[in-house]
Amino acid sequence: MYEGIVQDLIDELGRLPGIGPKSAQRIAFHVLDAEPADVRRLADVLTEVKDKVRFCVVCGNVAEAEKCRICADPRRIETVICVVEESKDVVAIERTREFRGRYHVLGGAISPIEGIGPDELRIKDLMTRLADGTVGEVIIATDPNLEGEATATYLTRLLKPLGLRVTRLASGLPVGGDLEYADEVTLGRAFEGRRSVDD
Amino acid sequence: MYEGIVQDLIDELGRLPGIGPKSAQRIAFHVLDAEPADVRRLADVLTEVKDKVRFCVVCGNVAEAEKCRICADPRRIETVICVVEESKDVVAIERTREFRGRYHVLGGAISPIEGIGPDELRIKDLMTRLADGTVGEVIIATDPNLEGEATATYLTRLLKPLGLRVTRLASGLPVGGDLEYADEVTLGRAFEGRRSVDD
Numbered sequence: 209m210y211e212g213i214v215q216d217l218i219d220e221l222g223r224l225p226g227i228g229p230k231s232a233q234r235i236a237f238h239v240l241d242a243e244p245a246d247v248r249r250l251a252d253v254l255t256e257v258k259d260k261v262r263f264c265v266v267c268g269n270v271a272e273a274e275k276c277r278i279c280a281d282p283r284r285i286e287t288v289i290c291v292v293e294e295s296k297d298v299v300a301i302e303r304t305r306e307f308r309g310r311y312h313v314l315g316g317a318i319s320p321i322e323g324i325g326p327d328e329l330r331i332k333d334l335m336t337r338l339a340d341g342t343v344g345e346v347i348i349a350t351d352p353n354l355e356g357e358a359t360a361t362y363l364t365r366l367l368k369p370l371g372l373r374v375t376r377l378a379s380g381l382p383v384g385g386d387l388e389y390a391d392e393v394t395l396g397r398a399f400e401g402r403r404s405v406d407d
Numbered sequence: 408m409y410e411g412i413v414q415d416l417i418d419e420l421g422r423l424p425g426i427g428p429k430s431a432q433r434i435a436f437h438v439l440d441a442e443p444a445d446v447r448r449l450a451d452v453l454t455e456v457k458d459k460v461r462f463c464v465v466c467g468n469v470a471e472a473e474k475c476r477i478c479a480d481p482r483r484i485e486t487v488i489c490v491v492e493e494s495k496d497v498v499a500i501e502r503t504r505e506f507r508g509r510y511h512v513l514g515g516a517i518s519p520i521e522g523i524g525p526d527e528l529r530i531k532d533l534m535t536r537l538a539d540g541t542v543g544e545v546i547i548a549t550d551p552n553l554e555g556e557a558t559a560t561y562l563t564r565l566l567k568p569l570g571l572r573v574t575r576l577a578s579g580l581p582v583g584g585d586l587e588y589a590d591e592v593t594l595g596r597a598f599e600g601r602r603s604v605d606d
Contacts, residue, residue, distance in 0.1 A: 220448060223445070227434075236456075250453060258446045272412060296432060296436060
């Protein structure tokens with residue numbers, strides 16, 4: 209409907225996740241009105257990110273060098289590895305400032321529906337990392353959904369025989385939430401995982 | 408939180424309209440996983456659109472040449488001008504295939520709150536276009552909201568003394584809508600604009 213290049217821009221924007229045709233049109237018109245320097249900066253960073261960003265050879269996290277910032281940091285504890293699905297999860301956990309160990313990014317979760325089996329995930333690399341016996345605990349921090357649970361179960365079976373401590377993030381009531389609004393699965397987990405108050 | 412360039416991309420994406428921090432992160436990770444050629448195409452079209460797109464010297468619509476496709480098309484009727492707020496509105500009206508005349512894009516609507524008065528809109532250019540007497544009807548198709556109505560009232564007062572036919576798009580119930588869900592203003596307008604069935 210638009211003059212060639214404007215329609216091209218709307219089409220390209222519409223290919224991005226979560227951007228429908230209306231949003232694409234809105235963003236395209238924003239771009240038309242924006243300062244050329246601002247648009248140039250977005251275009252440059254898009255190109256640059258593809259040239260520069262790679263995945264850490266150790267843990268699979270996004271990195272600008274061979275190793276990501278966490279794997280390159282000698283202050284991080286080497287004996288604990290937290291296994292997550294995506295780099296986004298690393299960022300979420302880093303935000304808590306609770307964890308001082310290393311990560312391992314699987315690159316997804318087991319999902320038969322999407323055709324993702326263990327071989328599509330970075331599980332072999334994890335086994336290689338664990339081979340020298342430095343690591344004493346693996347914390348499984350996959351998402352608390354069907355795929356994440358399946359992945360956690362698979363990993364637990366794989367890791368337990370190695371004589372490692374294998375832990376899973378606690379499920380329960382979200383802090384600040386209302387008990388009455390918790391779904392029954394979450395509430396069930398909260399009961400299951402209840403702890404003595406003198407713990 | 409992310410390695411430099413990834414955070415830069417999230418920041419730049421977050422500046423686009425309707426893209427919050429979560430969406431920006433989601434799009435950034437999509438970009439990281441995407442084919443380099445696809446990302447390059449988006450980057451290129453962003454740059455190209457700023458280089459190529461200008462505004463039609465006649466009507467103010469987006470254009471790739473001096474005149475937009477509509478103003479350059481000799482088959483379009485010269486005696487009717489439809490006045491709209493934005494180029495997006497031109498596209499919406501073109502989609503109906505009901506209108507064969509020309510357009511005039513104001514570049515917004517009168518809005519004292521946002522500091523947009525008649526001088527900020529392409530109203531002088533419209534008066535110049537009307538000066539030679541070719542145009543017999545001006546259809547005011549500003550948005551049916553406060554700013555659009557104010558702009559329509561202003562334009563009507565300006566155009567009526569020129570002896571032109573000045574019309575406004577009909578307000579009423581949207582086709583396919585439910586009467587019971589119509590807001591009272593729309594329903595009021597629908598009564599006001601009611602027509603004899605043998606019309």
